[in-house]
Amino acid sequence: MRYADKMNYVKKSAIRSVMADASENGTVDYISFASGFPDPEAIPQEKLEEVGHKILQEKTYEVLQYGSAQGYTGLIESSKSFINKHECICTSDDDIIITTGSQQGLDLVSKIFCDEGDYVVVENPSYLGALNSFKCNGAKLLGVSLEEDGVNLKELEEAFKKGPKVFYTIPNFQNPTGVTTSLEKRKEIYNLAVKYDVVILEDNPYGYLRITGEQVPSIKSLDQDHRVVYAASLSKIISPGMRTGIICASKDIISKL
Numbered sequence: 001m002r003y004a005d006k007m008n009y010v011k012k013s014a015i016r017s018v019m020a021d022a023s024e025n026g027t028v029d030y031i032s033f034a035s036g037f038p039d040p041e042a043i044p045q046e047k048l049e050e051v052g053h054k055i056l057q058e059k060t061y062e063v064l065q066y067g068s069a070q071g072y073t074g075l076i077e078s079s080k081s082f083i084n085k086h087e088c089i090c091t092s093d094d095d096i097i098i099t100t101g102s103q104q105g106l107d108l109v110s111k112i113f114c115d116e117g118d119y120v121v122v123e124n125p126s127y128l129g130a131l132n133s134f135k136c137n138g139a140k141l142l143g144v145s146l147e148e149d150g151v152n153l154k155e156l157e158e159a160f161k162k163g164p165k166v167f168y169t170i171p172n173f174q175n176p177t178g179v180t181t182s183l184e185k186r187k188e189i190y191n192l193a194v195k196y197d198v199v200i201l202e203d204n205p206y207g208y209l210r211i212t213g214e215q216v217p218s219i220k221s222l223d224q225d226h227r228v229v230y231a232a233s234l235s236k237i238i239s240p241g242m243r244t245g246i247i248c249a250s251k252d253i254i255s256k257l
């Protein structure tokens with residue numbers, strides 16, 4: 001088969017084979033920490049059934065017809081209040097787009113920022129789904145070591161000196177290390193991004209699962225010049241099968257997405 005050259009850089013996911021194994025029967029008899037696979041018992045099946053039924057009855061046309069590319073207005077509004085519940089992430093200069101899972105959001109962000117050969121800085125190690133999206137869109141990856149409180153800032157600055165367009169970070173319960181970036185480092189990361197004019201892609205599918213300790217303010221909440229693109233997902237807190245992701249960024253970036 002004559003695939004596109006960029007496919008040569010795409011790695012097969014070891015996680016995907018674990019996922020395939022885990023989803024074979026819909027359930028697993030062991031707890032796998034290899035992928036972000038939610039416990040089936042945590043998926044609110046009855047509530048979803050009730051709400052799904054109600055929506056199909058009451059808003060049949062709205063939900064089954066083509067809709068706006070940005071997403072269903074009601075969902076955009078409730079997504080805004082959801083992500084702004086604890087801290088101001090989505091300001092009046094920002095907007096939201098609903099995506100098919102956060103994965104599609106990451107792919108769209110790669111598409112609008114990466115030209116062939118552009119650098120994207122990533123934590124090392126990081127989430128393979130995002131790395132493959134960057135590579136599929138022609139980007140070259142620059143890895144920066146992760147420490148217990150987030151990336152090594154010296155390495156980050158060295159990487160930023162090479163002129164990357166985007167820095168991809170998972171600041172809460174990072175996949176795969178579980179590291180949460182400290183507030184001090186979040187501030188430093190933001191300052192370096194301003195200094196070297198880099199867009200920060202802040203991926204936060206896991207932050208909403210915190211059960212102990214203090215929530216650390218997002219990098220997006222520190223954003224003064226609209227360079228942070230914030231990605232959230234309903235996959236880990238409601239159901240991955242719903243494929244619902246949320247991107248919050250400046251109105252200009254959202255219109256490109």
Ligand SMILES: Cc1ncc(COP(=O)(O)O)c(C=O)c1O
Nearest residue numbers: 036101102103127175233235245
């Ligand atoms: C860090 C990270 N980002 C994004 C995703 C994709 O999430 P979604 O199901 O919303 O596409 C995952 C899934 O495991 C993930 O671990």
